Amino acid sequence: MTEFAPTPRKDPERRKGGRPRKDSAEKKCHFIKVGFDELNFKKLKKRSRRMKASLSSIVYDLAINGKINEPLSQEMMDCFRKLAGMANNLNQLAHEAHIAGYEDVA
Numbered sequence: 001m002t003e004f005a006p007t008p009r010k011d012p013e014r015r016k017g018g019r020p021r022k023d024s025a026e027k028k029c030h031f032i033k034v035g036f037d038e039l040n041f042k043k044l045k046k047r048s049r050r051m052k053a054s055l056s057s058i059v060y061d062l063a064i065n066g067k068i069n070e071p072l073s074q075e076m077m078d079c080f081r082k083l084a085g086m087a088n089n090l091n092q093l094a095h096e097a098h099i100a101g102y103e104d105v106a
Contacts, residue, residue: 034059
């Protein structure tokens with residue numbers, strides 16, 4: 001008996017999987033080494049843990065943008081959620097007042 005060996009397909013129309021390649025203009029090809037003293041390095045590590053981001057991404061954002069946009073704390077998110085709920089209630093009351101008249105809603 002002969003063994004069957006499948007031949008690989010070479011379809012030009014077949015899609016390649018994975019992430020598409022970046023253009024050469026988008027690739028980062030220049031690297032700079034940066035040094036920190038102990039105090040500033042600890043501050044940077046603390047910020048990276050708080051933001052859950054890498055040290056290099058934090059340094060990159062600081063170099064390019066001059067600041068880092070930290071994510072909102074859980075406390076602030078709760079306050080915004082409550083404020084949105086109050087605004088929604090106020091909009092519902094205003095809508096009812098326009099329909100039924102202001103005296104009926106009061």
